[in-house]
Amino acid sequence: MTAITPAEHSDSSHHQAKHRKARALKPGSHRPAKELCSECGLCDTYYVHYVKEACAFLNQQIPALEAQTHGRSRDLSNQDDWYFGVQQQMMAARKLQPIEGAQWTGIVSTIAIEMLTRGWVEGVVCVQNTKEDRFQPMPIIARTPEEILAARVNKPTLSPNLSVLEQIEQSGLKKLLVIGVGCQIQALRAVEKELGLEKLYVLGTPCVDNVTRAGLQKFLDTTSRSPDTVVYYEFMQDFRVHFKHEDGSTETVPFFGLKTNQLKDVFAPSCMSCFDYVNSLADLVVGYMGAPFGWQWIVVRNQRGQEMLDLVMDQIETQPVMSQGDRKNAVQQSIPAYDKGVTLPMWAAKLMGIVIEKIGPKGLEYARFSIDSHFTRNYLYVKRHHPEKLEAHVPEYAKRIVGQYKLPD
């Protein structure tokens, strides 16, 4: 464990005492966001005291937190800001030597390992899986490269990453990297100043359509030919879901062939009402959807994010982002089809997948396609299920994105 000075220790004890005293709600006993809770983990800690202000589903405050983190919020006269958030630069990248078993090429794990081994941070919040179940998330604060590596690959389920926050103060950590998805990072940014850290770095991934563990089983059972042997899946830029199985084989299923009618209720209500697909508040975002097939997509939001990326520049190849095609008709047509739960016969879905892959949106236009499709769907969901939340919960940039389309009532 890292040595801590008496001054730091008393500062940390002071923080703990403050939170314990301030605690009005018992950790873990309470989920004020109710069915919209994404299990981000905050309510499992004594920071539950801040939940009303901090929870992404109770208090949407993305513009204020962007200004706090990046020095400015989105410029609403710039469409790239609507879609991708505050950014200094974007690029496509992939590791020269991919990490085996990573979700894509392992850029996230590599940055985390470099930051730890060079002493930039003393710990990394990331999520491993339990021994019994490869898809059951187990958040940890990693203190060795091996522990970071063991957290590689997505656990495609709601994960209480912030549940480890109490351990920060207990262990005296002062420099921390947190890896996480948008709702976790929103709550983290809201309590950042209470954590007693000297330095916090945030490495985010985009996130959409997450599920509970039971929801994941339903998705696998209805979509894969062999649900029990799936070790990995991803919705990819070629409009197919790619599954990898234990024996190394790959299975692909076209998006348009998904059993939409059965899958409609599978996604968590939190994810059906989320408008932070691109992780607005991370310093650096690593995903795939704005990059060509096989490449990862990198969004540098601020100077801290640039420094994190600079650490691995000699281990990756990069190319500029590109944009091709026009998504608008495809999005408009998919809105009523999804709403009615239309499922195409598999031969038609495959055909449509092939056509759309040839002429469809690519690069940043694919990312816009995915953001438009999800934001229109989620806007309708909030309007129908939580009309009283619509005005304050949907950020202005998302209202402008949704406003480009005709929606059913």
Ligand code: FAD
């Ligand atoms: P790796 O080196 O394999 O590391 C993956 C990291 O993800 C690990 O550090 C782990 O701690 C963290 N992680 C795993 N599961 C979770 C979880 N449930 N919650 C929080 N952190 C987790 N990118 C897109 O462009 N579009 C998407 O629609 C999209 N959806 C995603 C949905 C989910 C639930 C997740 C977790 C990620 C999603 N991503 C999406 C990001 C993308 O799939 C890759 O995670 C990212 O490109 C990093 O790949 P990598 O090979 O560098 O990661």
Ligand code: SF4
């Ligand atoms: Fe608490 Fe997080 Fe759930 Fe909000 S999303 S109620 S902060 S655990």
